[in-house]
Amino acid sequence: MESSTRRQATRQKLYEAAVTLIAEQGFSATTVDEIAERAGVAKGTVYYNFASKSVLFEELLRHGVGLLSASLREAAQKSDENGGSKVDALDAMIRAGLVFIDEYPAFTQLYVAELWRTNRAWQSTLAVVRNETVAVVEDVLRAAVESGELSEEIDVPLTAAALVGMVLVAALDWQAFQPERSLDDVHGALSLLLQGRVGGGQPLTGKA
Amino acid sequence: MESSTRRQATRQKLYEAAVTLIAEQGFSATTVDEIAERAGVAKGTVYYNFASKSVLFEELLRHGVGLLSASLREAAQKSDENGGSKVDALDAMIRAGLVFIDEYPAFTQLYVAELWRTNRAWQSTLAVVRNETVAVVEDVLRAAVESGELSEEIDVPLTAAALVGMVLVAALDWQAFQPERSLDDVHGALSLLLQGRVGGGQPLTGKA
């Protein structure tokens, strides 16, 4: 049953070629010929393995997000097993997110670029995929609130979305505009924000 | 000499048509014919007013980011004049960012989608435009550190990027996936994060 191994390898090569090109140029600007060439494969092979260009893209998205949410979940779980607090788990997830993005920058870029588009064929695929990721963070936040570790005034869905966004954008920005910084620098800055040592904890003033 | 007024109006219509379409579909997937039709103008008019499709897009970017950074700067200044702290100013900028995105969601979406792409013609335009925005936040952070209001351990460039990202992504996510929430809800969640009432201020643990 290693006939499927060969196919698997071809599909993997196509994913890797497609993710880079689409991240750089966008979906429409990337041609199937380019993808095939970069993967070192004939054009016909692309169509032997995927029904169409957009199907290739959708499967690529599912594949990548699977890796990301698995990595986040694993980080949270490990932190739990080591007896860390829930805030520690959040911190561990931030780091896991950064490591992932460091390893697969193209995928992250493409994900951010496509996530909020309306009217596209794969919009529903992306919605599913987003929920899967944000849900991991929501679960930890909810557990932290229930155990009394975090205040009840926290809005779990909004805070989860904001945290995910913070990590995503900070990491992309780091890679694109401040590549000289280390992963630890970035992690440190985000930790400070999460742990509340930026705003200093003054009470909310009714704003001007 | 109101001929230039007419041109101005045409260009404005083209900006509005283009920003929506490109946000929905992306730059390459949007045709010049579509833009012209949506603007209620002939295709030739597009080329009478702009040298090419990408030039139209670049000028659109400059136009939009001008509005955004002006709005942020104004919010920070007003907060200062009213005798607020620097953290208040940051909070006011968060709100200004949310209001802007609420008003021009298409522009924001398009900005986020294109910002981290490499290899594109307008990449340098975008870099300039990003710096302009992030710089506003950096200035306030730096002032807060200098006045002793914020700790010196804060990494200004990274924190500024993270804050901008947090607002951008939280707002887009709000519009796309949680539209039933109010602007105040979102602002509240982000304020809590900024003011450090999420993580509870435990010391950093050397992570697992």
Next chain:
DNA sequence: ACTTTTGCACTGACCAGTCAGTTCAAAGAT
């Protein structure tokens, strides 16, 4: 034997950009 990949020619749709011609408001002429 069978699955998978190759190479390559082909088609039909689509699209950025062009250009010869039209419109019209206002400046100038009578």
Next chain:
DNA sequence: ATCTTTGAACTGACTGGTCAGTGCAAAAGT
């Protein structure tokens, strides 16, 4: 007042090129 001219603004049919997807016979891999 009325006519003529000017030129900026606009129009839309057309062109040349590009690209997703097809078809298929031969080769390679397992």
